[in-house]
Amino acid sequence: xxxxxxxxxxxxxxxxxxxxxxxxxxxxxxxxxxxxxxxxxxxxxxxxxxxxxxxxxxxxxxxxxxxxxxxxxxxxxxxxxxxxxxxxxxxxxxxxxxxxxxxxxxxxxxxxxxxxxxxxxxxxxxxxxxxxxxxxxxxxxxxxxxxxxxxxxxxxxxxxxxxxxxxxxxxxxxxxxxxxxxxxxxxxxxxxx
Amino acid sequence: xxxxxxxxxxxxxxxxxxxxxxxxxxxxxxxxxxxxxxxxxxxxxxxxxxxxxxxxxxxxxxxxxxxxxxxxxxxxxxxxxxxxxxxxxxxxxxxxxxxxxxxxxxxxxxxxxxxxxxxxxxxxxxxxxxxxxxxxxxxxxxxxxxxxxxxxxxxxxxxxxxxxxxxxxxxxxxxxxxxxxxxxxxxxxxxxx
DNA sequence: CTCAGTATGGAACGATCGTTCCACACACTT
DNA sequence: AAGTGTGTGGAACGATCGTTCCATACTGAG
Numbered sequence: 001x002x003x004x005x006x007x008x009x010x011x012x013x014x015x016x017x018x019x020x021x022x023x024x025x026x027x028x029x030x031x032x033x034x035x036x037x038x039x040x041x042x043x044x045x046x047x048x049x050x051x052x053x054x055x056x057x058x059x060x061x062x063x064x065x066x067x068x069x070x071x072x073x074x075x076x077x078x079x080x081x082x083x084x085x086x087x088x089x090x091x092x093x094x095x096x097x098x099x100x101x102x103x104x105x106x107x108x109x110x111x112x113x114x115x116x117x118x119x120x121x122x123x124x125x126x127x128x129x130x131x132x133x134x135x136x137x138x139x140x141x142x143x144x145x146x147x148x149x150x151x152x153x154x155x156x157x158x159x160x161x162x163x164x165x166x167x168x169x170x171x172x173x174x175x176x177x178x179x180x181x182x183x184x185x186x187x188x189x190x191x192x193x
Numbered sequence: 194x195x196x197x198x199x200x201x202x203x204x205x206x207x208x209x210x211x212x213x214x215x216x217x218x219x220x221x222x223x224x225x226x227x228x229x230x231x232x233x234x235x236x237x238x239x240x241x242x243x244x245x246x247x248x249x250x251x252x253x254x255x256x257x258x259x260x261x262x263x264x265x266x267x268x269x270x271x272x273x274x275x276x277x278x279x280x281x282x283x284x285x286x287x288x289x290x291x292x293x294x295x296x297x298x299x300x301x302x303x304x305x306x307x308x309x310x311x312x313x314x315x316x317x318x319x320x321x322x323x324x325x326x327x328x329x330x331x332x333x334x335x336x337x338x339x340x341x342x343x344x345x346x347x348x349x350x351x352x353x354x355x356x357x358x359x360x361x362x363x364x365x366x367x368x369x370x371x372x373x374x375x376x377x378x379x380x381x382x383x384x385x386x
Numbered sequence: 387c388t389c390a391g392t393a394t395g396g397a398a399c400g401a402t403c404g405t406t407c408c409a410c411a412c413a414c415t416t
Numbered sequence: 417a418a419g420t421g422t423g424t425g426g427a428a429c430g431a432t433c434g435t436t437c438c439a440t441a442c443t444g445a446g
Contacts, residue, residue: 101308111363121367159380160377163361164360167355167360174307174318175318183352184352184355187349187353
């Protein structure tokens with residue numbers, strides 16, 4: 001009878017996720033993953049499959065554990081307007097002084113792989129659609145609660161906020177300047193009153 | 194006496210630029226560049242230096258030949274409000290039906306390399322600052338011409354438009370859907386009246 | 387026509403890539 | 417206590433990476 005792995009499969013996938021997240025797919029070698037997880041090459045292959053399969057698993061983990069949980073947590077704990085604001089702040093406040101700003105794993109993948117890799121493209125597109133839906137839901141709820149003016153167009157504004165959020169995320173990686181990023185947040189919020 | 198190269202240095206750099214632009218730095222090998230330019234390996238190295246130096250040259254070429262010329266052309270031929278609109282449309286209309294949407298070379302590099310490569314980071318940050326300045330200039334000019342309401346805050350809105358533009362560019366690569374991208378343009382323009 | 391000297395094309399370098407494979411170690415069953 | 421079979425660690429695979437080097441081809445000067 002088998003007797004289970006003696007390493008934490010989820011925790012290891014988490015380390016892999018952070019490696020791909022920070023450096024991207026092509027720039028992260030299997031050797032890097034062996035080093036940063038402490039798990040042997042053979043075990044990685046036996047457990048997760050090849051590099052591409054492992055990347056997809058890491059990306060899906062991010063989508064489930066980070067994006068999905070963040071959105072539902074915001075939706076649960078905040079009013080609609082504040083939930084939108086907090087989503088922006090989550091990325092704004094993730095920038096560190098020591099230059100290791102990872103931004104958003106899904107957005108990084110959107111540029112590096114989505115155009116050439118169908119399975120990555122699907123995950124990324126679905127995730128972006130979910131964020132768009134989140135914004136639309138918050139706007140509609142905000143209108144009902146009179147937090148957001150009735151003249152705001154839900155669909156269009158939700159898409160606009162999605163673009164602003166992605167723009168902020170990109171700038172997080174290339175110009176991690178708090179004042180710049182704060183202006184973007186303020187400008188985004190002005191659209192919903 | 195030397196007798197000049199017998200290939201077009203600028204035209205070749207242009208092909209290199211498109212290769213890096215489409216696939217990124219890590220995913221483009223020197224062999225790919227040899228193939229797509231038709232120039233031999235040795236000549237590439239003798240003319241442009243190593244891969245990283247060649248990439249920087251290609252990125253600077255993009256910044257000069259594409260970004261800079263586009264902005265000054267828009268500034269010259271259009272009124273301020275229309276110039277802003279046309280900048281967005283330049284990317285919106287670049288999406289093709291056959292999936293080879295390259296987006297913006299500088300934005301691609303912002304995510305792939307800027308956080309880890311200082312020289313790339315400088316070029317990208319400078320370019321983004323130039324676009325931000327372009328927006329601010331157009332907004333101020335628009336206010337003077339009464340094209341743009343006086344209550345619009347120049348600096349903040351310029352930064353907001355920069356984020357929206359970058360967001361649109363990213364979505365160009367991951368969700369090349371004309372209706373989605375058009376909503377983002379409309380939403381962005383609504384901010385300046 | 388001859389010589390000088392550079393650009394060319396292709397072979398070849400060591401390093402590293404993703405991946406496979408196998409002998410060994412170990413925990414559970416009998 | 418012995419046997420069974422899977423997870424582990426590390427060596428090793430061929431391919432490809434970025435880069436270098438050299439014999440050859442070719443253009444201009446003398």
